[in-house]
Amino acid sequence: MTQDQLKQAVAQAAVDLIVPQLNDRSIVGVGTGSTANFFIDLLAKHKGFFDGAVASSDSTAERLKQHGIPVYDLNNVHDLEFYVDGADEANGHLELIKGGGAALTREKIVAAVARTFICIADASKLVERLGTFPLPVEVIPMARSHVARELVKLGGDPVYREGVVTDNGNVILDVHNLMIGFAPDVEAQINNIVGVVSNGLFAARPADVLLLGTKDGVQTLKR
Numbered sequence: 001m002t003q004d005q006l007k008q009a010v011a012q013a014a015v016d017l018i019v020p021q022l023n024d025r026s027i028v029g030v031g032t033g034s035t036a037n038f039f040i041d042l043l044a045k046h047k048g049f050f051d052g053a054v055a056s057s058d059s060t061a062e063r064l065k066q067h068g069i070p071v072y073d074l075n076n077v078h079d080l081e082f083y084v085d086g087a088d089e090a091n092g093h094l095e096l097i098k099g100g101g102a103a104l105t106r107e108k109i110v111a112a113v114a115r116t117f118i119c120i121a122d123a124s125k126l127v128e129r130l131g132t133f134p135l136p137v138e139v140i141p142m143a144r145s146h147v148a149r150e151l152v153k154l155g156g157d158p159v160y161r162e163g164v165v166t167d168n169g170n171v172i173l174d175v176h177n178l179m180i181g182f183a184p185d186v187e188a189q190i191n192n193i194v195g196v197v198s199n200g201l202f203a204a205r206p207a208d209v210l211l212l213g214t215k216d217g218v219q220t221l222k223r
């Protein structure tokens, strides 16, 4: 199976998991990236069975609207049962690195609100230890050099993602070679650097369910 077929299989598994639990008042939190896009396209087949969605990026909002799925402002949503999104890396504790698509901050906000965070990923994303994938950090533009120096003090090698501006008008530093021991501590430490908006470690709020696409089928990992 190709990586895209594995992504499609986990997207379908997420649809199969949540759709029976939705009703005409349900709003679904939707992530960003190629796996999330498969999810959107498959979820759209059931659009009569739920009210709408909250999007974690402008591109996701656009794709949802193209399918005729209403997109709500998170501030007007009082109950979000499910958030479904991909990841760049996941470990056995369902802690994640996200932000390869630069949408980490909005993804983290929607994940924080949702009662159940379902991560969908192909098997290549499962790792023993987080950090081979460079950790994305969203930074206020004027703080870029300051934050980069602080990240070097933490042992990382930050690289400015040239030409990328986030939906929030900020920039991304991708931190290579960072030793991620206890992920919640590293997440908090980076968030404490002045000028950091958020970082791509999802450890304080990990996924609740990881649907992993393998050549032998979709595996379900739970916390």
Ligand code: 5RP
Pocket: 031, 032, 033, 034, 035, 036, 085, 086, 087, 088, 097, 098, 099, 100, 101, 102, 103, 104, 107
């Ligand atoms: C975007 C993300 C994505 O979930 C992550 O990059 C995985 O993307 P893909 O599903 O395309 O492999 O965090 O900011």
